[in-house]
Amino acid sequence: MSQPSFDPSASLSLTSRMSTSPDPGDGLILASDLGNAFGVDFRLRRESSRGRLQRVSRGLYYPSARWDQLRDDERYLIRVRGAALTRRGQAVLCHQSAAVLWGLPMLVGWPNEVHLLVERASGGRSDPGVRCHALGVDARDVTTTDGLLVTTIERTVVDLAATLDLKSAVALVDRALYQDRFGRTPTLTTKDALLATLERMLPFRGSRRARAIIQFATHLSGSPAESASRVNIALSGFPEPELQHPFIVDGKECETDFYWREIDSAGECDGKVKYFNPEYLAGRSPEQVQYDEKQREDGIRRQVHGFGRWPASVGMSQFSLRRRLLELGLRPGPQRVLRGLERPSS
Structure with missing residues (x-):
């Protein structure tokens, strides 16, 4: 029996219900969502080689015309969503992968890896393109945003204050604390909430550094x-x-x-x-x-x-x-x- 012809534009509805929404995640194509039909991956890769699809990571594709118009943070957001979707709700996004969902800035650019928080017993084993942090999953540090499991804004900020370079860490904490008198930008958290989360997480590597950066941070920095x-x-x-x-x-x-x-x-x-x-x-x-x-x-x-x-x-x-x-x-x-x-x- 001959295989049906493959139409990538039609397949978009399987993962995103393509619309006029400006959300860059609306164009995701997951090979796993197209079933186990013979040759699906081959046909996706063929469309990629023809320039119609951008291969984002293994089994994840995106329309090339739209990909070329995206900012770096939007491209990373697509990688993050794709990795979370392939794990079917079992992944808790953390570090930079949580930061992009919270709309936090990244001065030094976005990583190639997707960051996941896992239980200590798992040993932190990672897959290609995915980095697992075996730090333990505390229910108080996990929430849902945009339909994905993610570390809370407080846990995300504390984790990154302990691990990012200094200017990037301060910029990220400042943004989380920022209070916009014009009402264009929402305030995400408070310094007291960040310090309370830090205290509850003790002991952990980088805690002294994270505390100093949070104390230096301000709600008055506009960019x-x-x-x-x-x-x-x-x-x-x-x-x-x-x-x-x-x-x-x-x-x-x-x-x-x-x-x-x-x-x-x-x-x-x-x-x-x-x-x-x-x-x-x-x-x-x-x-x-x-x-x-x-x-x-x-x-x-x-x-x-x-x-x-x-x-x-x-x-x-x-x-x-x-x-x-x-x-x-x-x-x-x-x-x-x-x-x-x-x-x-x-």
Whole structure:
């Protein structure tokens, strides 16, 4: 008997009910969902070689035209969902794989592996593309989001604060704590909740580091680039800035990312998102945003002794930011905090 022809666009409905939803996970194709018919995997791989499908991992495919339009975090989210679906609800996603579901940032990029939390007795045995953490599964640390089992926001943040590089860890904790006065971004947790989870998890490797990073974190950092700047300011021994210091410009209150009262100077760290992301444009053109920002900056400059602005790339570099802040008039002293925490314990 001849095999029916394979139509990848029709098979999408088996896993995702393809729609106009912007959710990148809507295009997942799992080979296992197509049954055990002879040649299914071969035909999927053939469509991949023709450029119609992107092979994400073993048995997991995605339409190439849509894959090419996705950000790195969206691509990793697809890997995570695919791995969870193939395990049929038995997987508890953790570390970076939980972070992507919670919408947390990852400064150094997303891993190739999917991270799963498993019982200690399992020994942490991993499959290709999957890393298992045999740390034990406490029911208090597990919840469901987007239909998948995942570590709670508190457990996810504590795990990553203990294991990520310093700037990435601070950016992630800052985002979890962030309180957006405009209501665009939800607050995910509190510092008290993070520390309570950390205490309950003791003892574990990296606990001292995680505690110091959580204590250094703030709900006032508006972006990962600002968080990285805060880390480099501290590592260079510069005075601690006031965050989101208010000014009145043309009768409206606005804030600066950083303000140093001792030299009456303000600093701003900008990424491209402010000028190109539709959420921040709020219906304005990039040119209008640039003009409004220039008017705002001029209004602040009239009220301070000095004003400095740097891009995200400078905020990420301790040397480059140090040079900018020396030019602004700041003078470094002894390192305040974070000494010895640049690298996670191995």
